Amino acid sequence: MSTPQPAPLQASVHNWRATGFRRRLLLLSAVLLQTAAATYFMLSVLPYNGGTWVEIGMASVFAILFSWISVGFWIGVFGFVLRRTGGDRQSLMRQQNPKALAATAMARTAIIMPIYNEQVEDCLGRLKAVYLSVQRTGHIEFFDFYILSDTRDPDIWLNEQAAWASLTTELEAQGRLYYRRRPLNQNYKSGNVGDFLRRWGRDYPYMVVLDADSLMGGKTLVQMVQLMQRHPQVGIVQSSPSLLNGQSVFARIQQFSNQLYGPLFTTGLAAIQMGEAAFWGHNAILRTEPFMRHCGLRKLPSWGLFRGPILSHDFVEAAYMGRAGHEVWLEPELQHSYEESPPTLVEELTRDKRWAKGNLQHLWLLVRGRRLRLAHRMAFLNGIMSYAASPLWLAFLVLATIAAASMVIWPIDYFPEAHQLHPVWPEWQPLRALVLILVTFSLLFIPKFLAVFDTIAAGRSRHFGGGLRLFLSVLLEMIVSALLAPIRMLSHTRFVLESLFNLKLKWAGQNRSGESRWGEAILNQAFGSVLALSWIGFAYWIDPMFFLWSLPVAVPLIFAAPVFVLLSRTQAGQRLKRWGLLRIPEETGGSQLLDDLNGNPIQHCPHLDLSAFQLALVDPRLNAVHAALARQLGGAIRKTRLQTLREQCLRHGAESLSSGERNLLASDQVSLTWLHEQIWLAPPDSVWGQLLSKL
Amino acid sequence: MSVATCQSEQALHRIISYLDMAGIVITPLIEKRALGLITEALDAHSDDLLRACMARMPAFFELPERPLLCKAPPIRRGSLGYGDY
Numbered sequence: 167m168s169t170p171q172p173a174p175l176q177a178s179v180h181n182w183r184a185t186g187f188r189r190r191l192l193l194l195s196a197v198l199l200q201t202a203a204a205t206y207f208m209l210s211v212l213p214y215n216g217g218t219w220v221e222i223g224m225a226s227v228f229a230i231l232f233s234w235i236s237v238g239f240w241i242g243v244f245g246f247v248l249r250r251t252g253g254d255r256q257s258l259m260r261q262q263n264p265k266a267l268a269a270t271a272m273a274r275t276a277i278i279m280p281i282y283n284e285q286v287e288d289c290l291g292r293l294k295a296v297y298l299s300v301q302r303t304g305h306i307e308f309f310d311f312y313i314l315s316d317t318r319d320p321d322i323w324l325n326e327q328a329a330w331a332s333l334t335t336e337l338e339a340q341g342r343l344y345y346r347r348r349p350l351n352q353n354y355k356s357g358n359v360g361d362f363l364r365r366w367g368r369d370y371p372y373m374v375v376l377d378a379d380s381l382m383g384g385k386t387l388v389q390m391v392q393l394m395q396r397h398p399q400v401g402i403v404q405s406s407p408s409l410l411n412g413q414s415v416f417a418r419i420q421q422f423s424n425q426l427y428g429p430l431f432t433t434g435l436a437a438i439q440m441g442e443a444a445f446w447g448h449n450a451i452l453r454t455e456p457f458m459r460h461c462g463l464r465k466l467p468s469w470g471l472f473r474g475p476i477l478s479h480d481f482v483e484a485a486y487m488g489r490a491g492h493e494v495w496l497e498p499e500l501q502h503s504y505e506e507s508p509p510t511l512v513e514e515l516t517r518d519k520r521w522a523k524g525n526l527q528h529l530w531l532l533v534r535g536r537r538l539r540l541a542h543r544m545a546f547l548n549g550i551m552s553y554a555a556s557p558l559w560l561a562f563l564v565l566a567t568i569a570a571a572s573m574v575i576w577p578i579d580y581f582p583e584a585h586q587l588h589p590v591w592p593e594w595q596p597l598r599a600l601v602l603i604l605v606t607f608s609l610l611f612i613p614k615f616l617a618v619f620d621t622i623a624a625g626r627s628r629h630f631g632g633g634l635r636l637f638l639s640v641l642l643e644m645i646v647s648a649l650l651a652p653i654r655m656l657s658h659t660r661f662v663l664e665s666l667f668n669l670k671l672k673w674a675g676q677n678r679s680g681e682s683r684w685g686e687a688i689l690n691q692a693f694g695s696v697l698a699l700s701w702i703g704f705a706y707w708i709d710p711m712f713f714l715w716s717l718p719v720a721v722p723l724i725f726a727a728p729v730f731v732l733l734s735r736t737q738a739g740q741r742l743k744r745w746g747l748l749r750i751p752e753e754t755g756g757s758q759l760l761d762d763l764n765g766n767p768i769q770h771c772p773h774l775d776l777s778a779f780q781l782a783l784v785d786p787r788l789n790a791v792h793a794a795l796a797r798q799l800g801g802a803i804r805k806t807r808l809q810t811l812r813e814q815c816l817r818h819g820a821e822s823l824s825s826g827e828r829n830l831l832a833s834d835q836v837s838l839t840w841l842h843e844q845i846w847l848a849p850p851d852s853v854w855g856q857l858l859s860k861l
Numbered sequence: 862m863s864v865a866t867c868q869s870e871q872a873l874h875r876i877i878s879y880l881d882m883a884g885i886v887i888t889p890l891i892e893k894r895a896l897g898l899i900t901e902a903l904d905a906h907s908d909d910l911l912r913a914c915m916a917r918m919p920a921f922f923e924l925p926e927r928p929l930l931c932k933a934p935p936i937r938r939g940s941l942g943y944g945d946y
Contacts, residue, residue, distance in 0.1 A: 331930055334930055340930060344931070344933045344934065345933070346933050360941055363939060363941060364939055364941065365936045365937070365939075366933075366934060366937060368938075368939040369934070458939055458941055458942065462941035463943075464946060466946075467946075531946060535946050536945040536946060537945070786924065787883060787925075790926070794930070795930075795932050846875065846879060847911055847915055849911070850911075858878060859871075859874065861878045861882070
């Protein structure tokens, strides 16, 4: 084990704080000025110029939403300026002398991958690619790999265990690649990580957290350890994962936009946050000791949504690290950090449902969290607004509809204010409204154009398929984004309302490969489609002009089902890839990680005819592995129950047992060994005898 | 077809399946050895031919053993600090 080589840069600590303050002040000023001007303009568009409660509501909601968009716009602009002027000199990476960094001694690091009901072959395939990449750096001896399973389904976790055993043998990673399954799931992913830390955290100065869909290059991981070694005040370094390996149209669009526009926004965001960045929960390195000391997450003590375990733990952990005096850096210049996009919009929304609840929980910490740094409170606010923006947008549309309807249905109020001498002649200002919409859209689209310009200016357009294909891909991405925005808005609104009323959300694994089916899509989107049809029908009745204004929001909702299905198609995604559209640099220039992932899968593959539980009982080698890893369950009552279950399993087969019963048997060494022996002695006409005869 | 023939056929299938799953490549030599095992079991006049055959497996075949894997390193217990909200 190496001794850390601290090279504290105390002088630069003060510098970044002063720079950070100036940058944030600049951002705040720009956003406030822009929002104030736009809101003033908005009031001039309205018939009563803000003279009614409905219009005051519209202007207020508009101001919040506009400021939210404006923050994104200015972060994009900051990112663009920094990238075109050679990068942020204050970033952690730019403070390094590359030679000194490369010569920095390594330290033991645990790479952990918490998983829960995942596609085992896929996530272990990614871990294998990471392992091989680290091995190629020549520093594998500093890294241990942990698969931390929270899976409850015995057929999945037995398959995980079998795949881990196979991969360990394949990589000759005995004593370097470990598997741990918690007997009790508590506090979701953060509980799983906490369980690891309580057992083995003290063995490792650093811990890299990977998601089940994470992929990281070995050089990057080594660099991250060396960065931590050189900056003892840094608690977390968060890389900026790019999306890759998307197959469906949806995933390919997501990864294209992420890879094209992402660097601009992450550069800008990192420049604003500096040493008070957020932790995104994966593809990051953490200093274990302070993390263990300061980042235990207490359950929220309040009511409803704000009671119970913290669901989105990462932002909170970053805030606690910041509170303890440690820096958290987002470092966009760390290369080869990847994750995968959900394959379909359905899967993205399923994930968003959990994230919405997790982010809204932060509202309590935003207000009640003690001694948290302002920047981390702002990160909470940012996360909350990611979802709260949707119901606000919907509220704006509702208020706009009421305002438009009031001009037709109710008598016009020529004297909206008390003691008014002269009447007002309320009328909409469609030209001004058009200007306002164009300004709003420009805030959304200008950063994207800047990102494209940055790509072309840096000579990277060929990485995205060349000039023409880049242009066509951007066009396609923008059309799809415009189609998705109202669909996401309606879904997020539902998630926010569900969260606020604290309805039970299912925390399930993500489908990273399936396609959406027509029946399912039509059924799921029927509510939104009917709502949109009713809305435009009403809009047409009150004012044909208002009807036209409503179309950009209503049309995507009406056609949501086809959008869901078509975007989920893998074949169509592959066709676009063959045409050179939506390409990303890793597909154009090649990637060792991607080659390892797709060309060198893990050797383990599930049995075609037997479930993992059946295989654990039948296969002599797997039975030996599972039995060796199982415990000898004790207790007289439990032993009697196990005996009953064993006999039931032998007599009636695995299907006669519930998931919990199979779980119990698969966890017991005696049962596994006994059943294996008895099954191979089973008469040919018995359940197991018939099964064996088909092998 | 006699019952004994059926049983020996079933026993042969069972033995070959087991060996195959255990990772032994089935060659004519292995098949001959399996037949020898069944012959010996039949000669023993056992009531349960399958049981007699499976009991004789270790004597006739060297089954490959999978190296015992270390699922997790020794635990070094630590604790998490729970501060203010």
